[in-house]
Amino acid sequence: MPETLYCWRCECEVPMLTDAEWEIVRPHLAIKLGAYVFHPG
16 A cells, blocks of 8 residues: 655645556656756746
8 A cells, every 4th residue: 555645735645656556657757857957948
């Protein structure tokens, strides 16, 4: 079960990704962020 942490901005508990979920998401995030850094707009 994912850990939940308090978000001061949202003022509510927000579930965090597990290590296994993060390993799935991380490569896609890196691709999208890389595309944004080199081609903003």
